Amino acid sequence: MNKGEGLRLYRTLTLIRRAEEAIRLHYGDDDMKTPVHLSIGQEAIPVGVCHVLPEGSPMFGTYRNHALYLALTEDTDRFFAELHGKEVGMGRGKAGSMHLCEPSRGLLATSAVVATTIPLAVGAALAQAYRHLRQPVAVFFGDGAAEEGVFWESLNFACQRSLNLLFVCEDNGLAIHAPAADRRGFSSITHAVRGFRCCTATADGSDLSAIIEATRALYRDMEAGKQPGLLHVSYFRFLEHVGIGEDFSVGYRQAPSDQERRERDPLIRFSSHLLSLGYHPAELRAIDVEVDDQIRGSIARARSADYPPAEALYEDLWV
Amino acid sequence: MTETMTYREALAFAAAKEMDADPTVFVFGLDVPDHKRIFGSTKGLVEKFGSDRCFGTPLSEDAMTGVAIGAALSGLRPVHVHIRADFLLLGMNQIANVMSSLRYMSGGALRMPLVIRAVIGRGWGQGAQHSKSMHGLFGHFPGIKVSLPTSPQDAYSMLRAAIRDDNPVILLEHRWLYDIEGSVDEQYLPPLPGPVMVRQGTEVTVACTSWMTIEAMKAADVLARHGVRLEVIDIRTVAPLDETPVVSSVAKTGRCIIADYDWLYAGFSAELAARLAHRCFGLFKKPIERIGFAPVPCPTTRPLENLFYPSAVQIIRAVERLLDLDSIDLSQESFYSYEERFKGPF
Numbered sequence: 001m002n003k004g005e006g007l008r009l010y011r012t013l014t015l016i017r018r019a020e021e022a023i024r025l026h027y028g029d030d031d032m033k034t035p036v037h038l039s040i041g042q043e044a045i046p047v048g049v050c051h052v053l054p055e056g057s058p059m060f061g062t063y064r065n066h067a068l069y070l071a072l073t074e075d076t077d078r079f080f081a082e083l084h085g086k087e088v089g090m091g092r093g094k095a096g097s098m099h100l101c102e103p104s105r106g107l108l109a110t111s112a113v114v115a116t117t118i119p120l121a122v123g124a125a126l127a128q129a130y131r132h133l134r135q136p137v138a139v140f141f142g143d144g145a146a147e148e149g150v151f152w153e154s155l156n157f158a159c160q161r162s163l164n165l166l167f168v169c170e171d172n173g174l175a176i177h178a179p180a181a182d183r184r185g186f187s188s189i190t191h192a193v194r195g196f197r198c199c200t201a202t203a204d205g206s207d208l209s210a211i212i213e214a215t216r217a218l219y220r221d222m223e224a225g226k227q228p229g230l231l232h233v234s235y236f237r238f239l240e241h242v243g244i245g246e247d248f249s250v251g252y253r254q255a256p257s258d259q260e261r262r263e264r265d266p267l268i269r270f271s272s273h274l275l276s277l278g279y280h281p282a283e284l285r286a287i288d289v290e291v292d293d294q295i296r297g298s299i300a301r302a303r304s305a306d307y308p309p310a311e312a313l314y315e316d317l318w319v
Numbered sequence: 320m321t322e323t324m325t326y327r328e329a330l331a332f333a334a335a336k337e338m339d340a341d342p343t344v345f346v347f348g349l350d351v352p353d354h355k356r357i358f359g360s361t362k363g364l365v366e367k368f369g370s371d372r373c374f375g376t377p378l379s380e381d382a383m384t385g386v387a388i389g390a391a392l393s394g395l396r397p398v399h400v401h402i403r404a405d406f407l408l409l410g411m412n413q414i415a416n417v418m419s420s421l422r423y424m425s426g427g428a429l430r431m432p433l434v435i436r437a438v439i440g441r442g443w444g445q446g447a448q449h450s451k452s453m454h455g456l457f458g459h460f461p462g463i464k465v466s467l468p469t470s471p472q473d474a475y476s477m478l479r480a481a482i483r484d485d486n487p488v489i490l491l492e493h494r495w496l497y498d499i500e501g502s503v504d505e506q507y508l509p510p511l512p513g514p515v516m517v518r519q520g521t522e523v524t525v526a527c528t529s530w531m532t533i534e535a536m537k538a539a540d541v542l543a544r545h546g547v548r549l550e551v552i553d554i555r556t557v558a559p560l561d562e563t564p565v566v567s568s569v570a571k572t573g574r575c576i577i578a579d580y581d582w583l584y585a586g587f588s589a590e591l592a593a594r595l596a597h598r599c600f601g602l603f604k605k606p607i608e609r610i611g612f613a614p615v616p617c618p619t620t621r622p623l624e625n626l627f628y629p630s631a632v633q634i635i636r637a638v639e640r641l642l643d644l645d646s647i648d649l650s651q652e653s654f655y656s657y658e659e660r661f662k663g664p665f
Contacts, residue, residue: 123389153382
């Protein structure tokens with residue numbers, strides 16, 4: 001990682017975090033009328049994976065997609081406009097938080113139904129093979145997706161066809177509020193997947209450098225073995241499943257200690273890492289300020305932008 | 320060039336034409352390249368285009384529907400084939416949650432040019448899970464075109480139109496139609512067509528879907544000998560629906576039978592009846608008659624199955640009610656039966 005790369009990665013992580021914090025700050029104004037599944041704690045996974053895969057690689061995600069969207073686009077204008085339901089939003093206000101996409105940057109689809117975009121990614125990878133291309137495709141999904149039949153159907157077909165597809169399991173150990181032990185008849189997703197002709201790797205979701213390293217190594221294995229890959233990344237979901245609050249008080253999980261908070265926060269971890277490499281705190285602060293300005297501007301523009309006109313209701317259905 | 324061929328041959332011919340014309344077109348699904356070739360409707364494709372463009376899949380309808388969508392999002396034109404429409408229910412999440420709405424949710428940025436072909440089973444004891452059509456169900460979701468080709472020309476032109484269409488299209492093909500022979504003009508390539516009047520008449524309009532068009536034509540033949548002229552309209556595309564040709568016909572006849580190849584409750588026949596009731600209010604001399612499946616799952620045993628399915632006889636009896644005719648003696652008439660149309664086992 002050269003210095004420019006380090007700062008770029010820091011900027012992307014910060015952009016995502018500050019965007020999520022801005023949503024938390026303004027959500028109560030009730031201008032963003034869309035259910036938000038915030039990515040605080042999860043940011044490093046898409047940032048790391050997108051850093052390794054070639055630019056423009058087709059990507060698919062879930063309803064917890066803010067980090068993926070911003071990692072690929074860094075476009076907070078279209079992002080906040082969409083959350084505000086405005087015409088200049090990425091989906092003219094028809095997508096909202098749960099269906100963000102940006103085909104021009106490779107992000108083809110995200111879905112509010114668990115596991116739903118996994119076979120779409122298989123189709124995109126099949127299209128690569130069909131055209132004799134080797135551009136990788138990546139699909140991000142939560143650990144709960146491994147309980148859906150379509151995950152196994154998709155994995156089976158991808159392995160049977162040796163598709164160039166990276167499955168990225170973002171494992172926060174929770175399906176809404178249900179812990180893994182209450183849902184799984186197996187001990188480890190990676191272990192369960194190993195019976196397929198598929199490469200696997202694991203990483204700690206709070207460590208961006210480790211995610212980048214694991215993704216690189218896995219991608220090399222995939223290329224060498226002409227096999228799909230599964231990257232399993234554990235992370236800590238700092239907030240409630242949907243909404244802007246913490247929910248440690250309701251009893252289904254323990255509140256982390258201050259030390260745990262620091263250890264499981266990918267932004268704190270990565271800034272410490274950069275400082276230990278000799279980056280100057282002022283360099284990082286400058287980025288923080290610039291990112292805050294960008295987000296403030298985007299929110300102001302989103303608020304003053306127009307809603308889609310009435311005729312937009314019937315537009316965009318048919319080609 | 321016009322040639323005589325069966326419906327199944329017309330389907331295979333259309334697919335080959337499109338695959339020839341466009342290298343992004345591929346055909347896949349369970350059993351697509353096996354020795355039976357989906358009742359011959361994918362015959363010759365694997366030999367001509369190879370296993371990259373015509374291939375079988377695992378038993379994973381849910382994922383394979385998603386695969387078709389993902390490939391279409393990536394600029395290919397998949398044709399996903401199912402030997403029974405009932406199997407589409409396994410892919411319903413992809414159909415109803417993704418295929419119908421992804422373009423809309425992207426503000427028009429995405430397009431999904433894909434075709435799902437599925438065979439409606441009938442005859443020889445197919446039972447409750449090999450006999451559904453569900454065109455009303457699929458048509459319920461905005462964003463999906465749903466068509467039921469009836470003639471070999473329809474099979475040819477509509478499959479080609481569906482493949483060329485930039486929107487998702489579901490084509491539902493009745494099993495008994497596969498043996499129908501007719502002339503096919505290979506140059507006739509309209510966009511996915513709507514209703515067509517297949518028989519001109521004056522007394523009663525019969526609006527039909529799929530196999531019911533064949534039954535209505537039979538009923539029209541019988542009734543013509545009794546001096547009654549039916550006007551038969553094959554709806555062909557149920558979504559998006561253009562009911563205007565039926566409205567124009569009702570304006571002439573004042574009487575309408577909707578003969579749908581499905582259950583009546585909350586189905587396509589109810590939709591069409593509602594639209595006609597609105598647009599033809601005051602034109603009707605008698606209430607609309609609806610004909611469809613009996614409101615039970617399809618039974619397997621022959622005597623009950625005969626009662627389950629709508630037929631030419633039911634259409635004739637409905638015409639008698641609409642025209643206040645005495646019951647016509649049908650004992651000397653011969654109607655379609657399995658023995659004429661179907662040899663089993665599937």
